[in-house]
Amino acid sequence: MAMTDKHSQMLDRELKKGSAELLILSLVEARPRHGYEISKLIEARSRGALSFHVASLYPLLYRLEKRGWIEGRWVEKAGQRRRRYYKLTKEGKKVLAAQRSTWQSFVAAINRITDTENA
């Protein structure tokens, strides 16, 4: 049981890693969001299947920021603590488009294989 559990955790992590960049870029495409919001959205939209906690989310955000795909800015709103909002950059938009199409063809390919198996 423990073995299987750990195994699935690892698989989960690897899968997330591969797709995480795409997820984050997609989420900040429409408008700037802060880190907690991003993690909540991922969890909500995947209906709990995917979750990014603080320890994995922020290193990812910083990496994307460093690559110049997203840009973080501290924003102060009246009566609130300041928060760091991330928005998609021009370069990030191009990357997102490319990754999206790659992902879609990848998923389509996987589906074709797994569907055939199931059929």
Added chain:
Amino acid sequence: MPEWKEEIRKRLVSLKLSPVREAEIVEELSQHLDDRYRELLATGATDEQASRAALTELSEYDLLARELRRVERQVGLEPIVMGTNRRTNMIADFWQDLKYAMRMMRKSPSFTAIAVLALALGIGVNTAILSAVNGFVLRPLPVEKPEELVAPHWGKKMDNQVWGEFSYPNYVDLREQNKSFSDLCAWTETSAGISSSESRKSGNDERAEVVWGELVSGNYFDVMGVNPLLGRGFLPEEDHTPNTHPVAVISHSLWQRRFKADQGVVGKTIYLNGQPFTVIGVMPESFLGSEFYLRKAFWAPLMMAQQFGRRAEWKTDRSYASVKLYGRLKPGLTMAQAEMDLNLVADNLAQLYPSENADTKIQLTTEVDGRYQDATRGIRYGGLLALCVSGLVLLVACANVANLMLARAAARAREIGIRLAIGAGRGRIVRQLLTESVLLALLGGVLGGALAYWGADVIRATFPPVPYPINLDYAPDGYVLKWMLVISLLTGVIFGLAPALLASRTDLVAVIKGGTARPSHSRHRWNLRSALVVAQVTISIVVLICAGLFIRSLGKAVQTDPGFQTENLVTMMINPSLLAYDDRETTRRFFPELLRRIEAQPDVRRAALVNEMPLQVGHIFRGPIVKEGEIDPPPNQGVISECSFVTPKYFDTLRTPLVMGRDFTDRDTGDAPAVVIVNQEFARRFYVSAEQAMGKRFRFAQGTPLMEIIGIARDGRYGTLYEDPKLFMFLPVYQHPRSAMTLMISAQSAGALQAVVEGARREIAQMDARLPVVGVMMAEENLSLAYWGPRVAAGMASTFGVLALVLATIGLYSVMTYAVSQRAREIGIRMALGAQVREVLRLIVSQGMRMVLIGIVLGLGGAFALTRMLASLLFGVGATDPVTFVGVAILLAAIALLACFVPARRATKVDPMVALRHE
């Protein structure tokens, strides 16, 4: 709400992020955890559960640190507080200090420029002087283990230090009988005419030239420890029988010059003094011979000495001291032991040959120490003095920069105070400030080094023309540069330490209160600054007085009557014996004919020959003097006298009349009765007066013929311009044949000098085209060597004096400016309350002048004590010359007054309202 920040920081610590970046991440992540915590509470978790869940997510698989490490750049550890003692990493601290020091220097370029320039001047003059002294007396000979080369000297027992040469038979006995030397060689220097053929006829394409060489014993190259580049050294049989092995080793430069670096030169023939010598070897380029200052062109066996004008008895006559010795001690022996051993041999020789060797002794020096005998006392003493004075100038520069540093430390008191307040250690602050001062000193050192190279050229350019291949290599070498580095570092510590220590004692309370961050020991500091100004003024006075004395000394020297006139005089050196003319033949036929031809030239007033012009390099001694009817004094006792060998008309040519009696004539030859002319001092010493000396006869010891005094010459200066009257004799060269002579021609007018030189050259060439004419000097050039010492001393002293004055003025000015700025508020109040400009001026100026006056008094006292040491180098001026002392004091006081007045004047121009608001 739990406190996340510490937890987050704990997980980031291994990343060594920059503090700013770390703070950002902590803020963002702790906010995330807050949100998460609140959410968990909302879903019904307890405080405890929510907090643990959030922390678990933070700690998941160490993801945070692991992932961040890939993303975040680590930065070098830069503490927020400069100079805190967070860790003791010397090298990191040093780099940090260095970077900081450079930043501070860039921030105040004018301070940096003044400090570096002051230090560069101070260090530069020291390096230049050290290079010159090094070039003269410290630079080792390019031989194997030069420091182990030992030179024995011979002389009278009663003398403290002896420097004499050895006779060849004594050398041989010493070499064979001593037990302390592994080997002992003999050498003597000689000049020679060198040519490629022996023909006397004119029309040869190569002109003869005069070169210097050495006659050496067979083991010479072994003792020196140098091997020929080509060919071989001398063989034992070449060191055995006189006049049998005409072989020579030549120098690298002669090889290049005369043989175009021909690899097959060994076996070829060169003509030295017209005699054929076979070239057997070529020395390496670095080897210039036994002496450091004269470049030698060839080495021949001592056994060939007669070819170079030595008397035939040189090999057997124990009274003919003609060779110098070098040796190397056996391993483990000290100089004292070897000296004792040699003196045992000497005592033995004294018993065997008492007439030549009684009461003599041998002393040993290393080759380097032995050089002092070659340097004149003036150069020796002057070099030491120049080092001392340039050291003083460096001290003034140090005091100056220390003062600037103090002023700056005051300006930086707030910065230093803040650093101390937030935990910097005092030692750390001192180290930081010292790094700054050492960096300044090193920059000064680099610039000073460049100045020294330039200075070496200047010193070289001042050297008078002399007809010898002098080896002037004064450029700073490794030894000097090493010392310069030491001096620079030391300088940095000297001028940096006191300001740094004081600055680190800043009053913290004042800094924290935000008031003027004055040092807590402000009195101390003021006192130190005043003391530095006083010291600068004191040293400057001493240096300026030295300068003044030398300048006045030069003035006197230039006015001095050397006893002869160089106006319209031209001199040149000839030596027919270089072409194997016999001395007797030369004096009997060549010289009279030459003088007759030259005097026949239209522009020539008079012409004569002398072996050496007065005030040139060296003179010959003869004696002991034995009056007619008296017996010889005991060996090595009695009075000897300097002498010159002259032709008739010598006195007329130099326009130095005889006070009594007659000049030599062409009839005073070897066949005529022996005659001599002596100077007034000689007459007084031996015969009470000139009148009584006339017609008297004396001889030299050991059975030489009696000579009659036929004339009395006026006392003159013979060796140096400084000398006291000394005994001098003039001997007729026609009775004492010699060949190496200086031809002196007195022209009708100054405009005719060039024509006279050309005419003389033409006449000499007609008599023998191969005869080299060297060292042509016109008019005052003949005195240049005599004036060189005073001129260099005056030039150097003025340079030092001006430097010290400028530095002291800058120092005083900066201190006064600082003092005025500190008292701006007080001055403002005084002015507001109605003080007159004049009173304020007096207040400020008197404050500055008090320091100056103390410095002047101390300086005059110091100079009074110190300049006595100069007495022997001064000429015609007392060491306590009142004109110089008073003049320098007034000059310095006047300049100091100006340096005080300018800042004071500025202070009175300040608007009282502005001054009152002044912090």
